[in-house]
Amino acid sequence: MHQAHLQQIDCLLTLAEELHFGRTAERLGCSQSRVSQLVAALESGVGARLVARTSRRVALTRVGEQFVQEVRPAHRALLRTFDRARERAMRGSVEELRIGFTGMVYEEVTATFRALHDGHGVAVHTHDLPLGSPFAAVLDGEVDAAIAELPVHEPELTVGLRFPAQDQFVAVGSGHPLADREAVDQEDLAGLDLVHRVGDAPDYWMAARTPPVTPSGEPIVSTAGITTIQEGLSLVASGRHAMLACRPLAEHNSRTDLRYLPVRGLEASSRLGLFWRTDRTTPALRALARLLEESSRRGNGLGPPVALSAVPS
Numbered sequence: 001m002h003q004a005h006l007q008q009i010d011c012l013l014t015l016a017e018e019l020h021f022g023r024t025a026e027r028l029g030c031s032q033s034r035v036s037q038l039v040a041a042l043e044s045g046v047g048a049r050l051v052a053r054t055s056r057r058v059a060l061t062r063v064g065e066q067f068v069q070e071v072r073p074a075h076r077a078l079l080r081t082f083d084r085a086r087e088r089a090m091r092g093s094v095e096e097l098r099i100g101f102t103g104m105v106y107e108e109v110t111a112t113f114r115a116l117h118d119g120h121g122v123a124v125h126t127h128d129l130p131l132g133s134p135f136a137a138v139l140d141g142e143v144d145a146a147i148a149e150l151p152v153h154e155p156e157l158t159v160g161l162r163f164p165a166q167d168q169f170v171a172v173g174s175g176h177p178l179a180d181r182e183a184v185d186q187e188d189l190a191g192l193d194l195v196h197r198v199g200d201a202p203d204y205w206m207a208a209r210t211p212p213v214t215p216s217g218e219p220i221v222s223t224a225g226i227t228t229i230q231e232g233l234s235l236v237a238s239g240r241h242a243m244l245a246c247r248p249l250a251e252h253n254s255r256t257d258l259r260y261l262p263v264r265g266l267e268a269s270s271r272l273g274l275f276w277r278t279d280r281t282t283p284a285l286r287a288l289a290r291l292l293e294e295s296s297r298r299g300n301g302l303g304p305p306v307a308l309s310a311v312p313s
Contacts, residue, residue, distance in 0.1 A: 132199020168266035
């Protein structure tokens with residue numbers, strides 16, 4: 001975007017908020033005549049009037065309202081890009097990646113982030129994603145990639161690495177009737193009230209987290225929704241609910257008021273993946289996938305990788 005165009009858009013967006021040439025000029029640190037010049041130049045480029053000005057009021061035209069609505073998200077994204085560039089310059093880092101997580105960030109993964117910085121000059125910044133919304137932040141460009149549970153069937157996303165599959169457990173309170181069992185079957189889930197995740201994830205992803213029925217077709221009750229893992233564990237500890245959990249989650253959340261029971265038939269059925277927008281694949285993301293693969297090969301708690309490099313989901 002040409003600098004003159006950026007100034008014109010800055011001016012129009014400020015004017016759209018203030019609806020006053022004087023206040024707009026004050027915010028931009030220029031004269032009212034300069035505001036008028038910038039708006040006129042933008043209108044000339046667009047080929048339509050964007051602002052209607054009378055002696056009493058200032059308002060956007062219908063074309064102006066639509067233009068502001070469409071250009072504001074791109075303008076905000078551009079400002080964020082400038083901010084990130086300035087931050088990188090201050091830190092002396094060549095590049096940065098914003099990686100989202102739903103749930104915990106395990107030590108093996110953060111060790112890989114350090115290796116990415118040391119070996120490739122890429123700084124990683126982690127972001128908590130809503131537990132039931134693993135895709136939105138990636139699709140909207142708020143993060144560059146995410147590590148969350150599979151499956152991923154979104155056509156715009158690429159799975160760069162599939163982590164090794166993990167056994168599934170069901171968490172119950174220590175006083176639950178099933179707490180003394182060594183393990184349970186999938187059919188036993190029909191007698192539990194499983195918590196489910198709340199969010200905008202597609203139905204296929206939600207069903208993989210909390211199945212609606214057992215293999216024989218018996219319905220599985222789920223009356224409580226959760227937005228964090230700790231919220232779910234607290235509900236389970238109360239004795240009224242249960243929650244499916246993968247092995248790493250169970251190992252990192254050992255509590256005296258909880259029991260984690262293996263679910264026969266769900267062995268090696270839970271799997272995390274690293275995924276990003278296909279149209280925003282970068283060398284840094286591919287490097288991160290390779291380092292995670294290498295960490296898995298060394299046996300740093302992740303096991304052997306299931307998929308190499310970037311392949312469509």
